[in-house]
Amino acid sequence: MSEPVIHDAGATHDDPTHLQDAAEDATALSAAAADTTAAAVGMSSAASLPVVGGDLRSIAADRGPLAMAATGIGRDYRIGRGVILHAVRDVSFGLYKGAVVALVGESGSGKSTVARLLAGQERPSAGTIALDGNVIDVRSNRHFRKYKSQVQLVFQDPFSSLNPTHTVGYHLSRPVRLHQPDVKNVDGAVTALLEQVRLVPADQFVTKYPYELSGGQRQRVAFARALAAQPTVLLADEPVSMLDVSIRLEMLNLLDDLRSRLHLALLYITHDIASARYFADEVLVMYGGRIVERGPAEDVTQQPAHPYTQLLIASAPDPDKLGSVLKTSTAAAGSVAARTTAANTGGPAAVGCPFAPRCPLAIDKCRTDDPALELLTPTRAAACWRLDVAAGAS
Ligand SMILES: Nc1ncnc2c1ncn2[C@@H]1O[C@H](COP(=O)(O)OP(=O)(O)OP(=O)(O)O)[C@@H](O)[C@H]1O
Numbered sequence: 001m002s003e004p005v006i007h008d009a010g011a012t013h014d015d016p017t018h019l020q021d022a023a024e025d026a027t028a029l030s031a032a033a034a035d036t037t038a039a040a041v042g043m044s045s046a047a048s049l050p051v052v053g054g055d056l057r058s059i060a061a062d063r064g065p066l067a068m069a070a071t072g073i074g075r076d077y078r079i080g081r082g083v084i085l086h087a088v089r090d091v092s093f094g095l096y097k098g099a100v101v102a103l104v105g106e107s108g109s110g111k112s113t114v115a116r117l118l119a120g121q122e123r124p125s126a127g128t129i130a131l132d133g134n135v136i137d138v139r140s141n142r143h144f145r146k147y148k149s150q151v152q153l154v155f156q157d158p159f160s161s162l163n164p165t166h167t168v169g170y171h172l173s174r175p176v177r178l179h180q181p182d183v184k185n186v187d188g189a190v191t192a193l194l195e196q197v198r199l200v201p202a203d204q205f206v207t208k209y210p211y212e213l214s215g216g217q218r219q220r221v222a223f224a225r226a227l228a229a230q231p232t233v234l235l236a237d238e239p240v241s242m243l244d245v246s247i248r249l250e251m252l253n254l255l256d257d258l259r260s261r262l263h264l265a266l267l268y269i270t271h272d273i274a275s276a277r278y279f280a281d282e283v284l285v286m287y288g289g290r291i292v293e294r295g296p297a298e299d300v301t302q303q304p305a306h307p308y309t310q311l312l313i314a315s316a317p318d319p320d321k322l323g324s325v326l327k328t329s330t331a332a333a334g335s336v337a338a339r340t341t342a343a344n345t346g347g348p349a350a351v352g353c354p355f356a357p358r359c360p361l362a363i364d365k366c367r368t369d370d371p372a373l374e375l376l377t378p379t380r381a382a383a384c385w386r387l388d389v390a391a392g393a394s
């Protein structure tokens with residue numbers, strides 16, 4: 001694979017400095033793509049990933065065909081003189097039509113960075129992303145625009161993502177005009193979108209401003225706006241974590257309904273492994289920018305194999321409740337983020353298992369050698385040198 005491209009912190013597709021070096025980076029991206037296109041296409045046809053011990057199959061593939069494949073994606077940020085943060089490292093997974101894949105991990109583990117890469121808001125430093133088997137290429141404006149409409153991202157804070165000076169009708173009619181240019185009856189399309197997210201009667205919501213809505217209603221508007229683009233892939237980044245616990249279940253039920261009715265490929269990002277168990281087909285557990293365990297939601301949450309997953313489950317004492325015990329306070333999240341940052345910061349010299357400084361099972365080998373994902377069952381894998389010992393602890 002080609003040398004990773006290091007990006008300065010904060011560069012996005014929307015900022016001009018980023019655009020200036022787009023040509024240079026596009027060359028790097030397409031070089032990376034050339035190296036891994038075969039792998040991406042291989043994954044899209046076989047829907048399996050080679051790991052230590054065999055080929056890993058995603059349980060989510062049982063729901064429908066592969067919509068999107070990330071193959072070996074990484075994202076590096078330069079955060080100081082000679083200090084590189086590997087926010088995401090060698091992450092591969094597929095999103096399948098009609099299936100939910102959950103990306104779970106504590107603050108700073110790299111979840112939102114993965115979502116931004118998949119949404120095309122940032123370029124990967126390494127690896128490729130393919131939609132319907134086609135590796136995305138930022139140089140092809142036409143395809144990239146189509147890609148950006150087919151892959152929609154919904155954030156956790158619906159208030160900040162809606163413009164307070166515009167009505168719900170405005171928020172929805174704009175994307176309808178943009179993404180569905182053939183639609184003559186825009187008002188009718190807006191009504192249909194509101195009904196799809198169960199904001200009824202629709203005419204009562206069209207004229208409302210965001211401040212007149214509850215948090216749950218605002219999040220429904222955010223979903224409706226994403227659906228206006230008629231996406232095949234929906235990336236939901238902590239979509240319920242800012243809502244009252246009492247309405248989280250209702251919102252997840254709505255998402256589940258949209259997934260099945262519209263056959264959406266859904267990435268559900270959360271701190272809350274309990275909700276992932278309830279909602280997802282496959283769970284990917286991230287730590288320090290990498291996937292450390294993955295498999296069917298029920299198996300990963302009932303018999304976690306990796307010491308970090310075991311810690312996550314132990315921190316969520318009642319898995320049948322949709323509580324978010326991991327996100328208890330800003331202070332706690334801050335300290336966790338600091339630990340995670342330490343886990344994925346460093347240059348080429350960074351070695352060993354990223355979880356070693358916190359792992360109760362760590363041995364000397366863990367501090368020098370980085371474990372790769374290893375097949376546990378045909379649909380499950382974990383990256384740890386001591387899976388046999390950890391198995392006794394779960
Ligand atoms: N633009 C950036 N510049 C520098 N570092 C960044 C940038 N974006 C993200 N990071 C760092 O990358 C790491 C992963 O961040 P990311 O936001 O993806 O984590 P997360 O898992 O989504 O966390 P949270 O649960 O708090 O949302 C963090 O250490 C973060 O500080």
Ligand code: SF4
Pocket residue numbers: 306307308353354355356357359360361362363366371383384385386387
């Ligand atoms: S490899 Fe070692 S440090 Fe890492 S999770 Fe396994 S036992 Fe813990």
Ligand SMILES: [Mg+2]
Pocket residue numbers: 111112113237
């Ligand atoms: Mg995040």
